[in-house]
Amino acid sequence: MKIGSEAHKELYCRTFVESHKAFEPEELPWPELDGVYLERLRSIPFWADALKTEQEAGVMVNACAEAADDSLVREAIALQGYEEARHGRLIEHMIERYDIPIERLPVPEVPADVEQAFIHFGYGECLDSFGAFGLFEIARQAAFLPEPFFRIFDHILQEEARHIVFFVNWVAWRQVRRRRGVKPLRAAHSTWHYGKAVRHLLSVIRDADNRNEGFALGGGTTFMDDLTARQFLSTCIQENHRRMSGFDARLLQPRLLPALARTALAGLKLIPQRKSRSHAAHRHSEA
Numbered sequence: 001m002k003i004g005s006e007a008h009k010e011l012y013c014r015t016f017v018e019s020h021k022a023f024e025p026e027e028l029p030w031p032e033l034d035g036v037y038l039e040r041l042r043s044i045p046f047w048a049d050a051l052k053t054e055q056e057a058g059v060m061v062n063a064c065a066e067a068a069d070d071s072l073v074r075e076a077i078a079l080q081g082y083e084e085a086r087h088g089r090l091i092e093h094m095i096e097r098y099d100i101p102i103e104r105l106p107v108p109e110v111p112a113d114v115e116q117a118f119i120h121f122g123y124g125e126c127l128d129s130f131g132a133f134g135l136f137e138i139a140r141q142a143a144f145l146p147e148p149f150f151r152i153f154d155h156i157l158q159e160e161a162r163h164i165v166f167f168v169n170w171v172a173w174r175q176v177r178r179r180r181g182v183k184p185l186r187a188a189h190s191t192w193h194y195g196k197a198v199r200h201l202l203s204v205i206r207d208a209d210n211r212n213e214g215f216a217l218g219g220g221t222t223f224m225d226d227l228t229a230r231q232f233l234s235t236c237i238q239e240n241h242r243r244m245s246g247f248d249a250r251l252l253q254p255r256l257l258p259a260l261a262r263t264a265l266a267g268l269k270l271i272p273q274r275k276s277r278s279h280a281a282h283r284h285s286e287a
Contacts, residue, residue, distance in 0.1 A: 001250045003169075003172050003173070003176060003252065004172060004173050004175070004176025004177065005176075008169070008172075008173060009070070009072065009073065009173055010072070011248065011250060011251065012076075012165075012166060012169035012170065012173070012251055013072045013073060013075070013076040013166075014072075015165075015166075015247070015248060015251065016076045016079065016080070016162055016165075016166040017075060017076055017079055019162055020079055020083070021155065021159075023155070025086065025089050025090035025093045025094075026093055028090075028152050029148055029151075029152070030094070030097060030148075030149075030152070031146045031148040031149055033098060033145075033146070033149075037145055037146060038098060040144055040145060041098055041100065041145060041149075042098065042099075042100050042101070047091065047094075047095060047100055047102055048102040048103060048105065050091055051088060051091045051092060051095065051102070051105060052105050054084055054085070054087040054088035054091060055085070055088040055105065055108050056108040057081075057084035057085075057087075057088075057121060058081055058082075058084040058085030058086075058087075058088055058108070059085075059108040059109070059110055060081075060108075060110065060111055060114060060117050060118060060121065061077060061078075061080050061081035061084050061118060061121075062078060062081035062082075062085070063081075063110045063111075063114040064077055064081070064114040064115055064117070064118040065077035065078035065080075065081055066078075067114055067115060073170065073173075076166060076170075077118075077170075080163055080166065083159050083163070084163075087156060087159070090152075090156065119171065122163075122164070122167035122168075122170075122171065123167075125160065125163060125164055125167065126164045126167070126168070126254040126256075126257065127257060129157070129160045129161065129163075129164050129254075130236055130240055130254070130257045130258065130261070131236060132157060132160065133157060133161075133236060133239035133240050133243060134232055134233075134235040134236030134237075134238075134239050134240075135223065136150070136153065136154075136157055136239070137235050137238075137239045138223050138227065138231075138232070138235055139223040142223050144223045157243070158243065161243040161244065161246075161247075164253075164254050165244070165247050165251055165252075165253055165254075168252045168253065168254055169251055169252050172252055229264075229268060230265065230268045230269070233261050233264055233265045233268070234265060236261055237258060237261050237262060237265065240258050241258075
């Protein structure tokens with residue numbers, strides 16, 4: 001299948017639309033929490049940021065859908081806008097249900113350039129989702145909260161997986177339509193936008209540190225005190241593969257961050273061996 005073709009558009013849009021799950025946040029089987037579990041839920045530092053992000057995304061993505069000139073693409077982007085807004089409603093309901101203290105948030109505004117805002121958001125979502133897949137599984141393995149809680153948020157993470165697969169295919173299709181679809185140009189475009197997303201993420205982490213909050217990739221220690229970088233990367237890679245393996249193999253998938261994580265993990269795996277060899281050499285010289 002040729003990327004950017006009508007068949008490609010039909011596949012990535014239909015796959016997204018037909019995999020939508022209908023539910024209302026208020027009707028989900030929220031568990032009763034008290035004692036240590038309630039304290040743990042309230043201790044998670046990024047609920048306000050998550051709510052702000054999802055509310056802004058719902059407004060922005062819906063505006064982007066209205067600007068789309070292809071009816072099928074418009075339908076798919078509008079559905080993502082609905083799902084982003086629903087994520088916001090879910091987090092808001094959870095905050096109210098469990099009395100999680102957060103500051104009052106401003107009303108989201110529509111960006112001046114909604115398409116560029118959608119592109120910036122999409123690359124950021126690719127970055128955030130890779131880390132979120134790993135953090136979610138780490139928290140689940142640690143039984144940080146009751147299992148019914150993880151079942152609820154598993155649906156949300158699967159929607160995020162659908163969003164990023166839809167996004168990378170939409171971006172590629174858009175570039176082909178604009179005669180920028182050759183692979184080197186697509187790769188350069190992705191790398192540039194990933195760079196912007198990384199800089200934005202780092203600024204968010206710095207802001208969170210200034211507020212004495214954990215955030216994003218560094219939040220793993222909230223769920224597991226002895227979490228290592230090797231364990232974190234390994235879990236992210238494993239969970240990303242598990243979620244991505246369910247999609248049609250003809251669709252594009254986010255590749256950059258998983259590849260960088262595999263490279264970093266391979267380097268980390270060499271460190272104990274180097275230490276071991278160094279220690280052995282030291283002992284030999286003493287003998």
